[in-house]
Amino acid sequence: xSGKPRKRKQRTPDGPPPPPVVQRLWxxxxxxxxxxxxxHRDYTRVFERAVRRARLxxxxxxxxxxxxxxxxxxxxxxxxxxxxxxxxIGLSAVIEPDEVRRRLDEALPADLDILExxxxxxxxxxxxxxxxxxxxxxxxxxxxxxxxxxxALLATGTFTVERITQSGRKQVDVGAALASADVVDGxxxxxxxxxxxxxxxxxxxxxxxxxxxxxxxxxxxxxxxVALRLAQGSLDDSGRLLDPIAVDSTVITPSPAS
Amino acid sequence: xxxxxxxSDLEPLLTQVQKPIQYVGGELNSTVKEWESADVxxxxxxxxxxxxxxxxxxxxxxxxxLNERTDTLAERTYxxxxxxxxxxxxxxxPQFTVDxxxxxxxxxxxxxxxxxxxxxxxxxxxLDLAQIPIDAAERTSEHPIVLAGGHAAFNPEPIANFIxxxxxxxxxxxxxxxxxxxxxxxxxxxxxxxxxxxxxxxIPGVYVPSLYDVEYGPDGAIASVTPRHSDVPDRVPxxxxxxxxxxxxxxxxxxxxxxxxxxxxxVEIFRGCTRGCRFCQAGMITRPVRERSITGIGEMVERxxxxxGFEEVGLLSLSSxxxxxxxxxxxxxxxxxxxxxxxxxLPSTRVDAFNIDLANELSRNGRxxxxxxxxxxxSERIRKVINKMVSKEDLIRTVTTAYANGWxxxxxxxxxxLPTETDEDVLEIAEMxxxxxxxxxxxxxxxxxxxxxxxxxxxxxxxxxxxxASQASAQTIDERLAKLKAAITSDRxxxxxxxxxxxxxxxxxxEGLLSRGDRRVGAVIRAVWEAGGKFDGWSEHFxxxxxxxxxxxxxxxxxxxxxWYTTRERGEDEILPWDHLDSGLDKQWLWxxxxxxxxxxEVDDCRWIPCYDCGVCPGMGTDIQIGPTGxxxxxxxxxxxxxDQA
Ligand code: SF4
Numbered sequence: 021x022s023g024k025p026r027k028r029k030q031r032t033p034d035g036p037p038p039p040p041v042v043q044r045l046w047x048x049x050x051x052x053x054x055x056x057x058x059x060h061r062d063y064t065r066v067f068e069r070a071v072r073r074a075r076l077x078x079x080x081x082x083x084x085x086x087x088x089x090x091x092x093x094x095x096x097x098x099x100x101x102x103x104x105x106x107x108x109i110g111l112s113a114v115i116e117p118d119e120v121r122r123r124l125d126e127a128l129p130a131d132l133d134i135l136e137x138x139x140x141x142x143x144x145x146x147x148x149x150x151x152x153x154x155x156x157x158x159x160x161x162x163x164x165x166x167x168x169x170x171x172a173l174l175a176t177g178t179f180t181v182e183r184i185t186q187s188g189r190k191q192v193d194v195g196a197a198l199a200s201a202d203v204v205d206g207x208x209x210x211x212x213x214x215x216x217x218x219x220x221x222x223x224x225x226x227x228x229x230x231x232x233x234x235x236x237x238x239x240x241x242x243x244x245x246v247a248l249r250l251a252q253g254s255l256d257d258s259g260r261l262l263d264p265i266a267v268d269s270t271v272i273t274p275s276p277a278s
Numbered sequence: 279x280x281x282x283x284x285x286s287d288l289e290p291l292l293t294q295v296q297k298p299i300q301y302v303g304g305e306l307n308s309t310v311k312e313w314e315s316a317d318v319x320x321x322x323x324x325x326x327x328x329x330x331x332x333x334x335x336x337x338x339x340x341x342x343x344l345n346e347r348t349d350t351l352a353e354r355t356y357x358x359x360x361x362x363x364x365x366x367x368x369x370x371x372p373q374f375t376v377d378x379x380x381x382x383x384x385x386x387x388x389x390x391x392x393x394x395x396x397x398x399x400x401x402x403x404x405l406d407l408a409q410i411p412i413d414a415a416e417r418t419s420e421h422p423i424v425l426a427g428g429h430a431a432f433n434p435e436p437i438a439n440f441i442x443x444x445x446x447x448x449x450x451x452x453x454x455x456x457x458x459x460x461x462x463x464x465x466x467x468x469x470x471x472x473x474x475x476x477x478x479x480x481i482p483g484v485y486v487p488s489l490y491d492v493e494y495g496p497d498g499a500i501a502s503v504t505p506r507h508s509d510v511p512d513r514v515p516x517x518x519x520x521x522x523x524x525x526x527x528x529x530x531x532x533x534x535x536x537x538x539x540x541x542x543x544x545v546e547i548f549r550g551c552t553r554g555c556r557f558c559q560a561g562m563i564t565r566p567v568r569e570r571s572i573t574g575i576g577e578m579v580e581r582x583x584x585x586x587g588f589e590e591v592g593l594l595s596l597s598s599x600x601x602x603x604x605x606x607x608x609x610x611x612x613x614x615x616x617x618x619x620x621x622x623x624l625p626s627t628r629v630d631a632f633n634i635d636l637a638n639e640l641s642r643n644g645r646x647x648x649x650x651x652x653x654x655x656x657s658e659r660i661r662k663v664i665n666k667m668v669s670k671e672d673l674i675r676t677v678t679t680a681y682a683n684g685w686x687x688x689x690x691x692x693x694x695x696l697p698t699e700t701d702e703d704v705l706e707i708a709e710m711x712x713x714x715x716x717x718x719x720x721x722x723x724x725x726x727x728x729x730x731x732x733x734x735x736x737x738x739x740x741x742x743x744x745x746x747a748s749q750a751s752a753q754t755i756d757e758r759l760a761k762l763k764a765a766i767t768s769d770r771x772x773x774x775x776x777x778x779x780x781x782x783x784x785x786x787x788x789e790g791l792l793s794r795g796d797r798r799v800g801a802v803i804r805a806v807w808e809a810g811g812k813f814d815g816w817s818e819h820f821x822x823x824x825x826x827x828x829x830x831x832x833x834x835x836x837x838x839x840x841x842w843y844t845t846r847e848r849g850e851d852e853i854l855p856w857d858h859l860d861s862g863l864d865k866q867w868l869w870x871x872x873x874x875x876x877x878x879x880e881v882d883d884c885r886w887i888p889c890y891d892c893g894v895c896p897g898m899g900t901d902i903q904i905g906p907t908g909x910x911x912x913x914x915x916x917x918x919x920x921x922d923q924a
Contacts, residue, residue: 054285055535057298062536069306069533069587086619099293127587129304244290 041079041089041110044140045117046265047124052101052248053131060095066132067107074123077113093146093264094252097225102249103135104152106264108145138265148264149219151199151255153273156213156226160242163203166211169237170201181231183222190222194232197224200259200276214250216261216273281313281384284374291365299536300328301362303376306533307585309345309352310377316351317464318457320344321375321385321422323355323404325397326815328376331356332532333540335594336428337391339527340449350457353377353385357400357813358407366407373408382408386460388422389453390441392430395792396785396815398437401426402807405440412804414442414488419471423478425456431485432516432563433740433856436792436799438487443478445485446859447516447563448549450525452483479510483517485859486510492797492855498838500796500853515860516563518900522549523574530585542590542623543582547575547607551596552884552902555654556665556875557693559739559793560596563861565894567885568903572603572610576911579611583620590621599628599636600885602905608639610911616642629653629668634680646684651676652691656707662878663698670710674717677729681718687728688714693736694758695750695783698876704758707731708765712772719775730777731766733759735786739793741861743871745854748847749790752822755783784822788814790844791829796855799843801832862900864893 080086089110179195226247324331344352353375805828
């Protein structure tokens, strides 16, 4: 090695660029049971490993640290169960969507199920998701005890609660995000609230809904309510939620009863 | 006795704590057996957080070996963070396993693997949360046998009052022997705990501290260690697993659900090390060297990748570049997995050009970010003392080659506070780092190369030639590190390319107390835990003051103190607390090696020179097992075809 400085040369990966995406798939999956305690970061790692075990030809970005082409749509927060999580994956070879569903589902632990796989129908999956349908179970309360608080919150039009995050305090407008809500008595002395919540910035989490119900009408449940995301999709003018990955305009939820 | 899951009690607490996923179990390749299906049930604990404990190879191996027995079940448990511990106490939820969420107190054996002594307070915390008496003497036949393992078990005296037994050496076979004894005892009624302990003490490798009386002399040192019964051995020999190819564990490595410290598939390519670094307890207590064959390694990698989906393979051992066929192994694996975005890593510590060839091979198509070397000692003189044979010229040449090959960052590991060390030995590190940068800039033609000096306090360990040495005080270490830092930053042009990372001397002092402590130190550990001490390996939880205060009050009745255990040099005739625990090393050989160290006399590796009689092989009936086998790894032609190796 001579001591003379040589010309700078950046190393780049040898060989041809990675194969391009030839198939884009939209996937609906669940995060329920014990594994709802997984953070989204944890889930992405678990999913990428499942893709490897399932031997799917996922496409990669170029460069020294290639990333698999997977994009995520509004993931449920840590600890919150969901039956309707979505992602898009790009493959470098064409595989039957149902075959992808079967192989991925097999490679993932129970509680993380792959429900549907469909060919992408538009440029962006995220554009087709702007609201969620939630189910909140209030143990130890009857529907009549919950209903007034929910009616009060719906009547506000705008109602802000404060959330303390790692980066400071955030104002979340629960009143504006709540599109519709309905409360019925559930089995074993609990009240079940089904609500459609718009995706806002910052996004409204179940905890914010509980805080709003407490602040607006003093609702303090005897035990922590349990949340489950039932669906995601786009909200149409008549308050219906449309399935983001099915053929256009498939309705998931009917118009809310007034 | 039956056992019920506590998950429904735990679940509401999980919404209130950080990283709840670490407590729910269900990892890929984890096992939950029917409680009633097993005769003997083990809870295996790593006494640190999930993110550190889950990737631990030792625990993973035992988990599989035990669960392969049809009469046995094994579940895992980790240290719970203070936020959950507080809620568990409030709601009376006991320490649980993450697999079946069963209370730890329902198991027959609680096996705890100690990689470091700083996990001792977490043992006490877990026992207390588990509702198991902290004092072994207070346990009844209703309670699990608390069995310590791991490297720290080679001197378990500081925790002698809290454990029922310790297992010395490799665990693969001894866990089966313990299972057999517990099974027979339970079949016979399982009521006399004392009889079970006596029976366990007869298993080679199992040490039952309560069956030995320790007496102290007027000078504070141990006067005698005496077995209390004639059927209890005077000295307990360690266990050694031979023929690693017969033990291809873990076959189904656990895949963590939460982020952990090692996100990769690890394969232990050999066990033991005879390089003879005098500070290295791991190298001394794991002799002799036993290699896994190149084909055995290839099979484990292939099976493990299929079972886990990991993106990275780590080839583990104490000095991986020393495997007799390492070049063929790395080339073979790099060829095999070239197209599958699987990267390979080799913890490299040897300072020579060969190591760079290996690193180049492993990063064939990847980024060349950082390489790590461990010269350990700053001056050539001190490297002779510690028997780390590398000259400064070699080191500079090696590092320069690395920069010339496109590596941008080199990390150098050192220790401070080594026996006979002076300020000058440590200050040479600054000179070395500057020369590395000057030579590196010239060789690479770049100004943005970096060298990071990482340095920590040396802790003398049991079963090494330095077991007699005086440990440098925390103050000495902190002063030397301050001088070193000043010397590095004195040259602004070179200094800006040199990073400096150090650990202050305080945790090392506590580690020193615990690693060479005797039974009296147990009172210190207990006092620290009672004062709220736990997670001592985490700087945000560690409190030096708490340890110093506890040592002062708990040791005073015995007429000894912290300095007596740490900075005091021991004499040849002193009975050391671990002398009755047999690592195979001949005490006379260790003493001679200690004298050689002070004389700056080096000793070579017995893999390439004739045996120098350290005592291990004849004492333990073992032999060096190394290649080359002459075999190579063939490409995998068909995916999933594991049977195509030469
Ligand atoms: S007994 Fe001899 S061959 Fe065996 S480890 Fe010791 S020095 Fe090496």
